[in-house]
Amino acid sequence: MKQFIYTLEHIYTDEEHTAIKLLGFFDDLTKLEKIKDQALEFPGFRDYPDGFLSIKNELDKVHWKTGFSSVIGEVGRDYIPEKDEIDTEAYVVQNLLSIFSVSHTYTIDRYLDDERIIGVFSSLKTAEKNIDELRQQPGFKEYPEDFIICEIELNKLLWTSGF
Template sequence: MDYFVYALEHIYTDESHRDSKFLGYFDDPDEAEKEKQRLLLFNGFSDYPNDFYLKKVGLNKIHWQNGFTEVVGEIGRDYLPEDDYIPDYGQIIKKLKLKTVFKVSHIYTIHTFLDDEREIEVFSDEKMAKNVVEFLKQKDGFNNYPDDFIINEIMLNDWQWSSGFG
């Protein structure tokens, strides 16, 4: 069975830059909407109210599984060939009754003001996330920066931001 989680992000562009804020994973779109409404009360989010994005993200799916050969820059997830394909028969993870998920990413510093970032994806348990990291450490690009993987345990339907920005 293919499962997915909802990811809420805020991505905006102003006169000087583009910025992306990860706002959380949700097992229910109504919970994501509640979080969006809460964040709209804060500076920055209220300045860009139309820049919230809710997308389905495949659970236990590996992005960049063949490694990489080029620098993609700050927001590597935007450079994936396409968004996650979620089959019509995919199920929201609410049925799994998970409390947390494990987000795997890889970030290394190119120079003082630029990191190269790739989101590997979100996994249902820590053991699987660690196994994916060990697998990817052998792949082109990742093998040059094997210590730059990050595994974050993220509570579902939880606040990731408690203030605004800007």
Template sequence: MEYFIYALNHTYTDESHTDTKFLGFSNSIEDLEELKTKAVILSGFRDYPESFFTDCYILDKIHWNEGFQEVIGEIGRDYILKGDEIDDNCISIKELGLNTVFSVSHYYTIHSFLDDERYVGVFSSLEKAEKAIEELKNKPGFKDHQNDFNISKLDLATLLWKTGF
């Protein structure tokens, strides 16, 4: 059985660039809407109220299985552009009773104004997050920066971006 988690992002484009801000994970669409309600009143977010996007991601899935070859993404940051395809065999993590998840990313500094960052996946336990990192350490790109993985323990239904922009 596969499980999925909801994610809330805010992606906007102004005259100079496109920017994405990850706002949080949730096990229900209702909690995600509550996060959006909290964020839309903050400066910046309220200027682009149509720029909130909900995606679903499969829990315990590595999104960069092949590693990477080059710096990609806006200012070196690359976020998954679209969530996973969720079918009838995939159910919400609400069934698991989780209160927290472990988000894995990989980032390193290229120079003082440029980081290269990739979102790897969201995992149900610290052990599964660590196992994913071990699987990736010898893949292209990652093997040159093995110590640049980051695991974040995140509470569900919690707004991660507390200020405006």
């Protein structure tokens, strides 16, 4: 049976750019709403109160399975080629304290990084296994050491100030 978690992001566009901020991962919508209320107290978030977005992300699913052949750039990190279609029988993850977020980032030049979100995983072992498989794919095999694994505690605000 598939499991998912909720992801809370904040997206805003001003006259210069669009920015996306990851606020956290959650196993309960009530906890997500509480964190959203906390973020609304900070400058930036309260200036763009309609910018919050909650997303269901399938756990242990790999995005970018076939590697890549072109540069996306910084903003490209926010474009997963395949959005999660959560099965109606899937259920929210239970009994996890944290998840492992995996991305791949390499520097194109001193002003630009190319980043891809790979997925969120239930264990370090699962994350590492998927990275080992991805290292054989075009694009990833040219930058095999540029995978980033972050253990992130569930139900916790990742931002402690405004912007």
